[in-house]
Amino acid sequence: MLLASQEWGHTLVEVPYRKYDIPTFDTLIQRRTLLTLGAGLALGGCGAAVPGLRWWAIGALGENAPELLPAFRTATGVAVEVQALPWTGAHEKLLTGFAGNSLPDVMMLNSAWLPELTLIGAVAPPAARSSLLADHVAGAVASVEVAGRAMAVPWTADSWVQFYRRDLLAAAGYAAPPLVWSEWMQMARAIKRRQPDRFATLHLLDWPxxxxxxxxxxxxxxxxxxxxxxxxxxxxxxxxLGFYKGIFDERLAPVTTGAEAGDTYVAWRHGRFAILPSNATSIGDLRRRTTLLPHDLWDVALTPGPRGAGAAMARGTSLAVSHAARDPAAAWALIRYLCDPAIQRRVYDITGDLPTRRSAWRMPEMRTNPVSATFATQIAHSVAPPAVPEWERIVAEVQLVAEHMVRGDYGVEAATVEMDKRVDRILEKRRWLAERGRAA
Known part of the structure; x- marks a missing residue:
């Protein structure tokens, strides 16, 4: 059923969920892993009955989480109640859950929230040398560290790449987007010349x-x-910021926000723009919409940089045990199970979310898939955001100023001055504490 049909924005179309051919769990995870989980709980509880666990999971992963759990219950006898949260509102629900003493035992988190949740004491960290912190891709453990200590376990890795329409680039004389800024701009202008009423790319103004x-x-x-x-x-x-502004100044991207927009994928299919910067969420979305966008119509490329393929901001999710977990041993057993490389690979099969475990990336299906291989390269060159509780507020304010700049309210120089002014205001309390030697 079509819920919205405007030109721009994230997916607002309800489509039937198509099951994919996913191997049964018994073929994915080693029997030894299940025996270890069960034995560990039995020893930890001295034979006592293990209570059920509550797990808050977010987005498409939350909706599909029950598919991951039957073998865990079989091995451990522990039932897991999953509450699926939408990404919008999940952060607030975690904070209100802490305030109301109603957090679940296990939480799936945007790793950028960890500094704030650590500050208020909402999470119980893994042991300093836990094996759960081993075998991760570069930067994954750093993304869950606060003041040098891991406060959660990395679960999915992500970054932004360029999804592009092969046919639209080919019509402009390009097999793939160039990876040097100057050459990328030449390609974008060539696309614009062919279709002046259309755009080379889509950079929604509320996408930071x-x-x-x-x-x-x-x-x-x-x-x-x-x-x-x-x-x-x-x-x-x-x-x-100057490069970003130039994309809009030359009308290579529409001046619009997600709130003003509609269905991104429908607009992309109609050729309203050639390149869609996005993250791994689009892998799952495009799998489910192959009738709209067949895979031979699109591909992915790394993010362009000043001198070649450049970095992007590290993104991803983590799994944390609540400070108020009723049975911490069972909660950590669930996290160990969910972080098994075979489970991480199964998550990719179901939703498109990418693994953090190196052993999962070594599986042939991940290593030989060109889409996941491009993501692997981009993730390896990603930069972790500053581990401060105020980071999400900072990003929101900086992007708001950038939007005003694009709309003509600031030049580049004035915009950066305004950004620093707003960020300094957000960090005022942190400065006050630092001056007194009390900031974390």
Missing amino acids: EPLFAFAAQQGVPFLRDHATRGNFSSDGFRTA
Whole structure:
């Protein structure tokens, strides 16, 4: 059933969920792993009955989480009640859950939330040398560290890449998007010349990821003075902001936000733009919409940089045990089970979310798939955001100023000054604590 049919934005179309040919769990996970989980719980509980667990999972992973759990219950006798949360509102629900003492035993998190949840004492960290922190791709463990200590276990890895229409680029004389900024702009202009009423790319003004990807390539920190002040007036960030602004100045992307938009994939299918910067969510979305966008119509490429393929901001989810978990041993057993490489691979099969375990990436299906291989390269070159509780507020304010800049309210120089002013205001309490030696 069609829920919306505007030109731009995230998917707003309800489509039937098609089951994919997924191997049974018995073919995916080693029997030894299940025996270890069951034995560990039996020893930990001295034979006592193990209570059920509550797990809050988010987005498409939350909707499909029950498919992952039957073998865990068989091995351990532990029932898991899953509550699926939408990404919009999940952060607030976690905070209100802490305030109301109603957090679940296990939480799936956007790893960027960990500094805040650590500050309020909502999570119980894994042991410092836990085997759960081994075998991860570069940067995954750093993404869950706060003040040098891992506060959760990485679960899915992500970054932004370019999804592009093969046919639209070929018509402009390109087999794939160039990976150098100057050459990428030449390609975008060529696409625009062929179809003046259409666009080369889609950078919705409430998507901060493209701007922060360009900025991550500059090698300049986003915050300075021990993360107590903004560093957005730096030469590096100004360079990235200038490139971002140029895309809109030349009308290579529409000046619009997601709130003003509709279905991204329908617009992409209709050729309203050639390149869709996005993350691994689009893998699952496009699998489910092959009748709209057959796989031979699109491909993926790395994020362009000033001198070649560049960095992007590291993204991903993690699994954490609540500070109030009723049975911590059972909660950690569930996390160990969910982080098994075969389970991470199965998550990819179901939703498109990518693994953090290196052993999962070594599986032939992951290694030889060109889409996942491109993501693997981009993830390996991703930059972790500053581990401060205020980071999400900072991103929102910076992107808001960038939107005003695109709409003509600021030039690049004035925009960076305004960004630093707003960020410094957000970090005022952190500075006050740092001056007294009390900031984390």
